[in-house]
Amino acid sequence: MTVDEAERLDTADPLAFARKRFSLPDSLIYLDGNSLGALPKAAPSALATTAERQWGQDLIASWNKHQWIDWPAQIAARLAPIVGAKPGELLIADSTSVCLFKLLAAAVGARPGRRTIVSQQANFPTDLYVAQGLAEMLGLQLKTVPGEQVVDAIGSDTAVVTITHVDYRSAAVHDMRALNDAAHAAGALTVWDLSHSAGAVPVDLNGCEADLAVGCGYKYLNGGPGAPAFAYVARRHQAALRQPITGWMGHAAPFAFSDDYAPAPGIERLLTGTPPILGLAALEEGVRLIAEIGVELLAAKSRALAQFLRAAVAEAAPGLPCVSPDEPAPRGSHLSFRHPEAYAVVQALIARGVIPDYRDPDILRLGLAPAYLRFEDCRHAAQALGEVLASGEWQKAEFHHRSAVT
Amino acid sequence: MTVDEAERLDTADPLAFARKRFSLPDSLIYLDGNSLGALPKAAPSALATTAERQWGQDLIASWNKHQWIDWPAQIAARLAPIVGAKPGELLIADSTSVCLFKLLAAAVGARPGRRTIVSQQANFPTDLYVAQGLAEMLGLQLKTVPGEQVVDAIGSDTAVVTITHVDYRSAAVHDMRALNDAAHAAGALTVWDLSHSAGAVPVDLNGCEADLAVGCGYKYLNGGPGAPAFAYVARRHQAALRQPITGWMGHAAPFAFSDDYAPAPGIERLLTGTPPILGLAALEEGVRLIAEIGVELLAAKSRALAQFLRAAVAEAAPGLPCVSPDEPAPRGSHLSFRHPEAYAVVQALIARGVIPDYRDPDILRLGLAPAYLRFEDCRHAAQALGEVLASGEWQKAEFHHRSAVT
Numbered sequence: 001m002t003v004d005e006a007e008r009l010d011t012a013d014p015l016a017f018a019r020k021r022f023s024l025p026d027s028l029i030y031l032d033g034n035s036l037g038a039l040p041k042a043a044p045s046a047l048a049t050t051a052e053r054q055w056g057q058d059l060i061a062s063w064n065k066h067q068w069i070d071w072p073a074q075i076a077a078r079l080a081p082i083v084g085a086k087p088g089e090l091l092i093a094d095s096t097s098v099c100l101f102k103l104l105a106a107a108v109g110a111r112p113g114r115r116t117i118v119s120q121q122a123n124f125p126t127d128l129y130v131a132q133g134l135a136e137m138l139g140l141q142l143k144t145v146p147g148e149q150v151v152d153a154i155g156s157d158t159a160v161v162t163i164t165h166v167d168y169r170s171a172a173v174h175d176m177r178a179l180n181d182a183a184h185a186a187g188a189l190t191v192w193d194l195s196h197s198a199g200a201v202p203v204d205l206n207g208c209e210a211d212l213a214v215g216c217g218y219k220y221l222n223g224g225p226g227a228p229a230f231a232y233v234a235r236r237h238q239a240a241l242r243q244p245i246t247g248w249m250g251h252a253a254p255f256a257f258s259d260d261y262a263p264a265p266g267i268e269r270l271l272t273g274t275p276p277i278l279g280l281a282a283l284e285e286g287v288r289l290i291a292e293i294g295v296e297l298l299a300a301k302s303r304a305l306a307q308f309l310r311a312a313v314a315e316a317a318p319g320l321p322c323v324s325p326d327e328p329a330p331r332g333s334h335l336s337f338r339h340p341e342a343y344a345v346v347q348a349l350i351a352r353g354v355i356p357d358y359r360d361p362d363i364l365r366l367g368l369a370p371a372y373l374r375f376e377d378c379r380h381a382a383q384a385l386g387e388v389l390a391s392g393e394w395q396k397a398e399f400h401h402r403s404a405v406t
Numbered sequence: 407m408t409v410d411e412a413e414r415l416d417t418a419d420p421l422a423f424a425r426k427r428f429s430l431p432d433s434l435i436y437l438d439g440n441s442l443g444a445l446p447k448a449a450p451s452a453l454a455t456t457a458e459r460q461w462g463q464d465l466i467a468s469w470n471k472h473q474w475i476d477w478p479a480q481i482a483a484r485l486a487p488i489v490g491a492k493p494g495e496l497l498i499a500d501s502t503s504v505c506l507f508k509l510l511a512a513a514v515g516a517r518p519g520r521r522t523i524v525s526q527q528a529n530f531p532t533d534l535y536v537a538q539g540l541a542e543m544l545g546l547q548l549k550t551v552p553g554e555q556v557v558d559a560i561g562s563d564t565a566v567v568t569i570t571h572v573d574y575r576s577a578a579v580h581d582m583r584a585l586n587d588a589a590h591a592a593g594a595l596t597v598w599d600l601s602h603s604a605g606a607v608p609v610d611l612n613g614c615e616a617d618l619a620v621g622c623g624y625k626y627l628n629g630g631p632g633a634p635a636f637a638y639v640a641r642r643h644q645a646a647l648r649q650p651i652t653g654w655m656g657h658a659a660p661f662a663f664s665d666d667y668a669p670a671p672g673i674e675r676l677l678t679g680t681p682p683i684l685g686l687a688a689l690e691e692g693v694r695l696i697a698e699i700g701v702e703l704l705a706a707k708s709r710a711l712a713q714f715l716r717a718a719v720a721e722a723a724p725g726l727p728c729v730s731p732d733e734p735a736p737r738g739s740h741l742s743f744r745h746p747e748a749y750a751v752v753q754a755l756i757a758r759g760v761i762p763d764y765r766d767p768d769i770l771r772l773g774l775a776p777a778y779l780r781f782e783d784c785r786h787a788a789q790a791l792g793e794v795l796a797s798g799e800w801q802k803a804e805f806h807h808r809s810a811v812t
Contacts, residue, residue: 048450061761098653226684255766273504274631276631
């Protein structure tokens with residue numbers, strides 16, 4: 001995996017144009033787009049327009065004049081094809097965790113008498129925490145099992161199965177179709193977390209008959225730090241589904257100020273408070289860019305980057321175990337490697353301007369954001385990783401100090 | 407109330423400097439700062455720095471390098487004195503409605519066996535909707551009564567009393583001390599909504615022994631459209647209180663990624679998802695400005711503006727009934743008038759560049775944001791209102807068309 005090979009692949013890359021749409025520092029090799037996606041070049045001016053012209057000049061009239069009130073649905077409509085949803089099935093709202101709480105609660109409410117939420121032990125922790133909080137509040141059972149046992153854990157008491165589509169550690173992908181079928185056969189619903197999927201790997205919510213889903217705006221969708229999240233409700237469930245955080249924006253007539261809550265007829269019933277317009281302005285640029293590129297090109301590039309990086313790491317750091325699946329088909333858009341001192345290795349790489357991600361307890365994660373990553377970035381990162389391991393520079397004390405956020 | 411009198415008051419106004427810190431269009435008289443506060447001049451550059459330098463250049467490292475992780479607590483610490491809270495008692499998070507859901511649920515959880523939530527019939531609708539949603543989810547009773555009967559409605563089954571401090575229609579202020587005392591005497595907790603209070607009228611949460619509170623970031627705090635909200639938990643309740651939307655950011659060790667949720671020791675346990683950094687960057691400027699001015703000056707200016715506006719409207723539109731309290735002490739920072747065609751009157755005023763607010767069914771609301779409103783604005787608005795009513799121009803058909811957001 002030489003410099004020449006990387007250059008040849010970058011030159012032939014049909015997505016080379018897309019990188020120019022992002023603002024990326026020259027000094028960094030950024031392999032953490034799955035924690036925080038890069039800044040679309042169009043985002044700062046969208047923020048400036050929203051703040052200075054709309055908020056500053058048109059003030060309250062902007063809700064109508066600039067259609068702020070419609071932004072959660074408009075951005076969602078742009079995002080819908082990226083995850084295989086129809087326009088009216090998706091909405092932007094809150095954070096991923098709050099959306100998950102709403103949908104889990106709605107699913108439990110739609111399956112009265114069933115008292116169990118099924119999930120995977122290695123699910124993303126916040127997903128488990130949210131399920132725990134809901135279970136505690138309602139006196140439900142949260143049953144977590146190893147990933148390969150989830151299907152068998154679904155039973156007649158299961159109200160809902162919640163799982164993350166792409167495993168945040170290993171990048172293993174759950175079979176969405178099979179799990180939906182198993183849940184439906186038992187009369188249960190599914191809630192998918194697409195945080196590590198949307199914008200990088202193909203997702204077909206409709207085709208797989210998924211019931212409900214949530215996902216993150218600030219990873220592969222490049223919506224900015226703490227961007228609003230998205231939530232999906234299949235059309236067939238929308239009329240019956242009730243979520244519990246019933247604020248005015250989810251009301252059928254928010255400005256009639258009637259005494260009693262009545263849910264909006266469609267997906268808007270998921271809304272609660274006033275939409276976060278500044279966050280939405282940035283997210284819109286991220287979603288627009290990903291939607292323009294299209295998920296097929298992004299997924300193909302992701303696979304090619306992973307294949308190249310895997311080979312480059314095998315050459316540069318022989319013996320470092322990769323914990324991600326071999327084949328691209330059931331794999332997300334990152335590769336994870338195991339090292340007992342992964343935290344310090346990550347810090348040593350950061351000191352060299354290569355930004356991977358550490359995940360407790362021993363995972364070195366290399367995220368491959370297909371919209372802006374180059375093959376040369378992967379080659380450079382593999383080389384740096386090989387040098388860090390061979391030289392033992394990760395053993396320096398300075399690389400073992402833990403920061404607030406890891 | 408002549409032009410000369412207004413000019414004399416504006417010249418003598420100790421808050422005249424503050425208006426210069428806001429970006430306001432010359433063409434508008436803006437009396438709707440209690441729906442959406444004006445743009446602080448510092449906000450656009452704060453947004454640009456956060457987006458371009460922090461997100462764009464430092465990417466994921468910004469969580470430590472720029473202390474993004476601490477912003478919810480840092481901004482809250484700046485806000486705390488504005489509402490009579492201690493620094494560790496306040497947090498910025500989510501939307502007002504989501505915060506209210508969390509605190510109501512937490513309060514109910516802290517009073518096991520009690521099954522009633524007490525509120526006011528004329529409470530802000532979204533507050534009632536949120537209480538309805540929670541009550542339905544948990545099989546509780548929501549008991550709403552006229553404002554003057556709230557104290558008597560509190561009983562041995564009452565878990566929590568929730569009320570809005572300043573009435574969004576009339577600007578009447580609830581006696582925080584008296585209601586807290588009554589709730590505590592019955593063993594219940596209180597959750598205050600400070601949306602129409604914070605940054606305009608004095609609030610002393612600690613001094614009144616309030617238990618819990620929420621409030622809005624985009625009204626008198628000028629945090630921008632859909633700004634994150636704030637939540638207050640009195641220190642004495644923090645260790646025991648559990649809120650149900652248990653996401654990773656409220657975990658004692660968010661990045662340890664442990665399987666089980668364990669709440670953060672302090673107010674941070676209210677957090678759920680990743681903080682909305684762009685929204686926080688704008689809110690910080692709004693809060694900083696209000697905190698620098700100080701609530702005493704703001705409250706004094708609010709009272710003076712209201713006194714002046716009331717007299718000016720009485721002169722210019724004699725006979726128009728004012729539904730706000732006469733005395734400034736128990737009154738928020740707006741004056742409301744009743745007109746059977748208030749919606750059309752508001753539209754006619756907007757056509758003249760005067761921006762009031764309409765509230766169903768017959769309320770014309772004139773918001774007095776003390777940080778940037780001038781006496782001359784009030785005089786101009788009163789004159790325009792008088793002319794609109796005298797001429798009957800509000801009867802034009804164009805002023806009767808209802809927009810999406812009113």
